[in-house]
Amino acid sequence: MFNKILIANRGEIACRVIKTARKMGIETVAIYSDADRNALHVEMADEAVHIGPPPANQSYIVIDKVMDAIRQSGAQAVHPGYGFLSENPDFADALETAGVAFIGPPKGAIISMGDKITSKKIAQEAGVATVPGYMGLIADADEAVKISGEIGYPVMIKASAGGGGKGMRIANTDQEAREGFQSSKNEAAKSFGDDRIFIEKFITQPRHIEIQVLCDAHGNGVYLGERECSIQRRNQKVIEEAPSPFLDAATRKAMGEQALSLAMAVGYTSAGTVEFIVDGARKFYFLEMNTRLQVEHPVTELITGVDLVEQMIRVANGEKLTITQADVKLNGWAIESRLYAEDPYREFLPSIGRLTRYRPPAEVASDTHAVRNDTGVFEGGEISMFYDPMIAKLCTWAPDRARAIEEMSRALDGFEVEGIGHNLPFLSAVMEHPKFVSGDITTAFIAEEYPDGFSGVDLADDLLLRVAAASAAMYRVAEIRRTRVSGRMDNHERKIGTVWVVSAQGRDFKVTIDADKDGALVRFDGGATLRVEADWVPGQSLARLNVDGTPLVMKVAKVPNGFRVRLRGADLKVLVRTPRQAELGALMPEKTAPDTSNMLLCPMPGLIVSVDVQVGDKVQNGQVLCTVEAMKMENILRAEKAAVISKINVAAGDSLAVDEVIMEFE
Numbered sequence: 001m002f003n004k005i006l007i008a009n010r011g012e013i014a015c016r017v018i019k020t021a022r023k024m025g026i027e028t029v030a031i032y033s034d035a036d037r038n039a040l041h042v043e044m045a046d047e048a049v050h051i052g053p054p055p056a057n058q059s060y061i062v063i064d065k066v067m068d069a070i071r072q073s074g075a076q077a078v079h080p081g082y083g084f085l086s087e088n089p090d091f092a093d094a095l096e097t098a099g100v101a102f103i104g105p106p107k108g109a110i111i112s113m114g115d116k117i118t119s120k121k122i123a124q125e126a127g128v129a130t131v132p133g134y135m136g137l138i139a140d141a142d143e144a145v146k147i148s149g150e151i152g153y154p155v156m157i158k159a160s161a162g163g164g165g166k167g168m169r170i171a172n173t174d175q176e177a178r179e180g181f182q183s184s185k186n187e188a189a190k191s192f193g194d195d196r197i198f199i200e201k202f203i204t205q206p207r208h209i210e211i212q213v214l215c216d217a218h219g220n221g222v223y224l225g226e227r228e229c230s231i232q233r234r235n236q237k238v239i240e241e242a243p244s245p246f247l248d249a250a251t252r253k254a255m256g257e258q259a260l261s262l263a264m265a266v267g268y269t270s271a272g273t274v275e276f277i278v279d280g281a282r283k284f285y286f287l288e289m290n291t292r293l294q295v296e297h298p299v300t301e302l303i304t305g306v307d308l309v310e311q312m313i314r315v316a317n318g319e320k321l322t323i324t325q326a327d328v329k330l331n332g333w334a335i336e337s338r339l340y341a342e343d344p345y346r347e348f349l350p351s352i353g354r355l356t357r358y359r360p361p362a363e364v365a366s367d368t369h370a371v372r373n374d375t376g377v378f379e380g381g382e383i384s385m386f387y388d389p390m391i392a393k394l395c396t397w398a399p400d401r402a403r404a405i406e407e408m409s410r411a412l413d414g415f416e417v418e419g420i421g422h423n424l425p426f427l428s429a430v431m432e433h434p435k436f437v438s439g440d441i442t443t444a445f446i447a448e449e450y451p452d453g454f455s456g457v458d459l460a461d462d463l464l465l466r467v468a469a470a471s472a473a474m475y476r477v478a479e480i481r482r483t484r485v486s487g488r489m490d491n492h493e494r495k496i497g498t499v500w501v502v503s504a505q506g507r508d509f510k511v512t513i514d515a516d517k518d519g520a521l522v523r524f525d526g527g528a529t530l531r532v533e534a535d536w537v538p539g540q541s542l543a544r545l546n547v548d549g550t551p552l553v554m555k556v557a558k559v560p561n562g563f564r565v566r567l568r569g570a571d572l573k574v575l576v577r578t579p580r581q582a583e584l585g586a587l588m589p590e591k592t593a594p595d596t597s598n599m600l601l602c603p604m605p606g607l608i609v610s611v612d613v614q615v616g617d618k619v620q621n622g623q624v625l626c627t628v629e630a631m632k633m634e635n636i637l638r639a640e641k642a643a644v645i646s647k648i649n650v651a652a653g654d655s656l657a658v659d660e661v662i663m664e665f666e
C-alpha cells in the first residue's frame, strides 16, 4: 500500500479523502493557495505545500505546480477529488510520466467520457439507451433550427465539452432554438474554450438518476445502486438521496447493468458515475459519465456500507475488488443536503464573508439513524469568492425514507450558520414540502414549486402552536431571570404573570402558564394544553425542547417582547406579551421599511462586469440592467418593472458591497 498520498483539492472533499487515508494508515499531503493558508484541509493533513495565489487557475489547477508539490513531498499517489484536475487527461498523463499513481480511472476513459458527443456514441455502441437526438456537430443557427424541428420540440441544446450545468438551453420553438444555440455556443466558448454544440430531445417529467460503479484493473466491476438527484437549481444538484423513490428492482438492475457495460467498454477502473435521465414511464436514457468521485457519493456509502475512497485507493494500488455484485445490499435510506453560501431570499445569489457562527449537528452512526456532515469550513473561517460556494454536505440515514427525511429536518433545525447568506431555510422547506415527502419529484421541482423564488414558509397550525407554547415557556424563564438580574429580589416570581398573549404569523394565542420545577404546562384559551420541558437558558441561540413528548429544535434570538425563531424553513417573530401590552401593541402603527423600490441594490459582494443601460433609458420588465460577477458566476440583474433610469452610480470594474446602490429609477 502507498505510504503517502497527495490530495489535489481543497474544502470538504480534501478533508473527506484525508479521513479515509488516515483510517488506512496512509500519510497525507495537502496543497493550498494563499486564500487557504488556514483552511481545514491544511490543518487535517500531515503535511501541506503552498502552491500559489487564490484563483484556481493560478494554483489548484496548474498542473506544473501540483507536480512540484508531489515531487517535494514524495507522495506516491494523488487523489484529485472532484472538479479541478479530476477529469483532466493531461494531469493523468503527467502523473503517469512521473511514475505517480492516479487515484482515478485511466486517461483513455477520461478522454472518451469527457466529451458528451463521443461518450454518447460509445454508450450507444455498448448497448446503453441514449437520448434521441442529433449526434453530429451543428454548424450554425439555421442548422440548429432545422435539426430541432426534426427531433421535435422541446429540445435540449448542449455543449459537448459542458459540465457543471453550463452551456445548456431548453428550446420550445424555432426562435428559442436559434437564441439557445447562440447563447450555448458563447457560454461554452467562454467556460470550456470549446464551442461544439449538439442537440437532443428534452425528456419531459425528467428525473436525474445516476448509477455508482466501481471497477478494478483486473476486469471486475460492480454497481452500487442509484442516487436520485432530481432536486436541482440551474441544472445543479441541491438535494440527493439513495435509493431513488421512483425505481423498481427491475429498472435498477437494467440501469446498473448498462452502466457497468459502458464502464467495461472504456476499460474503466476506480469509482465512476453513469448519469441517466428517466422519464415518467421509467424509460431511462444515458446522459454522461463522470469519471471521478461524485459530490453526492456519501449517500451511496450510507446505504451500502462501502467506503468509496478506500476502494479507489485500493484499486489504484492494483488490488482486486473483494466485493461482488451479490455482496451489494441496499440498506435503508440516505439523504444529502448541500448547504450552499447562496441566499435563498435573493434568488440564490452567492454570498461571501466570515462564518461568525458554524455549529453543525453532532454526527451519529447507530442502527436506527445516522447523521454525517462533510465539511471543509470552521467557525470564524471565511467563505471566499474564489471557490465553490458549498459550505457542507449534511447527510442523514434511517431505515426508511420518511424517517430519513425527519432526521434531516431535525439535523437542519440544529445546524447553526451565521454571518453569511445560506440556503439552510430552503433545504428545510423542501423537507417539509408534500411533493418531496411523497417522492413525486422531477428536475423541474424547484422552478415549479418556487416560481417566484423562495420567501420563507409559514408553519402549519399544529407546529405553530408548539412554537407558541415553547416561546411562552421560554419567555417566562427569561423574564424571571431578567427581574432577578435587575435586583428586585422580593418574591420576584410572583410578579411574573401567568397569562400571556403569544403573537406569531399574524395570529394571537392567549395562554396560561402553570410552571413547576421540571417545566411548564401551557394552556391555550379554548384549546389544547401542551407541556414544555427544556434546559434552555436565556442567551442560548439553539433551544432543544420537548413539547408534549416530542422534540422541538429551534434557533432563537431575543427581540423586544419576544424572540426571533427559526425552524423548518420558517423565520418568524414571536411576541410574548401581557394581555395589556398586546392590546396596546395592536394600536401601534407598523414601522415601514425605507422604500428602495426605485433603486437597484447590489445583491451580493461582487464585481461589476458590465452596465447595460444609460441614464435616460426606458427599460422594460425583465430587461438586463447590469452583470455582477461573484464566485465565478455571472449574475444578470434585470428590471423588475418598466422604468426610466435616472442615475447610475457604478461602472464596469467596480467592486461593490452588498446593498450598495447600483442605479436609481425615476
Ligand code: ADP
Pocket (backbone or CB within 6 Å): 082, 083, 084, 161, 162, 163, 164, 165, 236, 237, 290, 293, 294, 295, 296, 388
Ligand atoms: P456532481 O455531478 O458530482 O454533483 P457537480 O456538477 O456538482 O458534480 O460538479 C462538481 C464540482 O465540479 C463542482 O464544484 C462544479 O463546479 C465542478 N465542475 C464540474 N464540471 C465542471 C467543469 N466542466 N468545469 C468546471 N467545473 C466543473
Ligand code: ADP
Pocket (backbone or CB within 6 Å): 131, 156, 162, 163, 164, 165, 166, 168, 200, 201, 202, 203, 204, 206, 208, 232, 235, 275, 277, 287, 288, 443
Ligand atoms: P453536466 O455535465 O452539466 O452535469 P448533464 O448532461 O449531466 O450536464 O445535464 C445536467 C442536468 O440537465 C441533468 O441532471 C438534467 O437535469 C438536465 N438535462 C440534461 N439533458 C437533458 C435532457 N435531454 N432532457 C431533460 N433534462 C436534461
Ligand code: MG
Pocket (backbone or CB within 6 Å): 164, 275, 288
Ligand atoms: Mg451531469
